[in-house]
Amino acid sequence: MTSGPWPRRQWLGVIEEYRDLLELPAGLEAVTLREGGTPLVHSEWLTGLTGGQVWLKVEANNPTGSFKDRGMTAAISVARHEGAQAVVCASTGNTSASMAAYAAKAGLKPLVLIPEGKIAAGKMAQAVVHGAQIIMVRGNFDHCLDLARGLARDYPVALVNSVNPVRLQGQKTASFEIVDFLGDAPDYHLLPVGNAGNIAAYWLGYQQYAELGRASRKPVMRGFQAEGAAPLVTGEPFPDPETKATAIRVGNPASWHLAEMAAKESEGRFAAVSDAQILAAQVELARRDGVFVEPASAAGVAGMLAELAAGQSYAGKTVVITVTGHGLKDTATALESFGDIVDNVVDADVEAAAAAAGLA
Ligand code: F0G
Numbered sequence: 001m002t003s004g005p006w007p008r009r010q011w012l013g014v015i016e017e018y019r020d021l022l023e024l025p026a027g028l029e030a031v032t033l034r035e036g037g038t039p040l041v042h043s044e045w046l047t048g049l050t051g052g053q054v055w056l057k058v059e060a061n062n063p064t065g066s067f068k069d070r071g072m073t074a075a076i077s078v079a080r081h082e083g084a085q086a087v088v089c090a091s092t093g094n095t096s097a098s099m100a101a102y103a104a105k106a107g108l109k110p111l112v113l114i115p116e117g118k119i120a121a122g123k124m125a126q127a128v129v130h131g132a133q134i135i136m137v138r139g140n141f142d143h144c145l146d147l148a149r150g151l152a153r154d155y156p157v158a159l160v161n162s163v164n165p166v167r168l169q170g171q172k173t174a175s176f177e178i179v180d181f182l183g184d185a186p187d188y189h190l191l192p193v194g195n196a197g198n199i200a201a202y203w204l205g206y207q208q209y210a211e212l213g214r215a216s217r218k219p220v221m222r223g224f225q226a227e228g229a230a231p232l233v234t235g236e237p238f239p240d241p242e243t244k245a246t247a248i249r250v251g252n253p254a255s256w257h258l259a260e261m262a263a264k265e266s267e268g269r270f271a272a273v274s275d276a277q278i279l280a281a282q283v284e285l286a287r288r289d290g291v292f293v294e295p296a297s298a299a300g301v302a303g304m305l306a307e308l309a310a311g312q313s314y315a316g317k318t319v320v321i322t323v324t325g326h327g328l329k330d331t332a333t334a335l336e337s338f339g340d341i342v343d344n345v346v347d348a349d350v351e352a353a354a355a356a357a358g359l360a
Contacts, residue, residue: 011037014070014173015077021208022169024074031077031106035062035069036173040181045288049308051315056291057178060326064126067174067198067324068098074170075160076102084158086111088151090144092247093123094325099160100130111157113137113144118246120330140241142252162197163254168204175205178320185215187317192299192324193223193232193259194248200258221268223259224303230272232259244275244333247296247325273302279337281305292327
């Protein structure tokens, strides 16, 4: 075809889109599933509630359904570049789903360490179907991460958790995309925090864009944790973290120090939200904005709602809230509060359906 709008340029993935801004080995060949380029969706609901302008950075639109793909394209590309045959991660589910997909693409063997009994079914399915070997550990995420570090230290397997700084190089591209879209950094950036790599990466990206003059300011960073796993709020590790938002069930975040720096340097802070607040925000977001996220991903929205209820203001401000992963990853938790899923059962008959729907 020679006429018409085709071929359009396809988004190349975060390494090729931003290569000159990322600290990666020269000549690195990217292992990519065309991650990144995710939508910034305007929230009429939260804009109306705040009197500011609220945008959702919808990271579910990445290839494996979470923000982890941004860092994983970088980590797996470097692992392959350095000759690794196998890669390992500890995970509450999303990192392992992402690692398994990118390892498959790169021809590496993925080894996944997960905490006993706490991984959402969708994420498990991803790791299994992409061909990962799954080792369940009698312990929590923090124990899994210790194990992953030990394996990578003593055996020929590359660690791709966010303690690997290459991950943050990929993940910081989310900040670049936000500034590229909005024309400047937002006033505030809110997001869920678990192992704390993401908030550290966003802050790296915002700082870099400000230094390059691509943004005139940096946002105030506000991180939200689940009440039962809120070490950055209390200042103490949680030996037995517990929350329905299993993705952020982390008691001793690896990027603790970097996350504290991000909050401090941006004049931001950490706060905790309850599971009830998280699950309520998940449903409201789905019903008002049409965006279905997994429980952990709703922590930023829950945090904003809690702040508004406490009388804080975002009036006149531009706010970005990252929603980190897709609702389809954990349908069991999403449906827990809903009793009967089916409202009516009818025969295949228009009159009967109309009567059941209250139309007749
Ligand atoms: N939201 C989701 C959906 C996550 O999966 C995670 C982390 C976070 C937020 C928190 O991000 O750790 O960078 O502060 N999940 C990790 C995992 C722990 O193993 O998938 P963070």
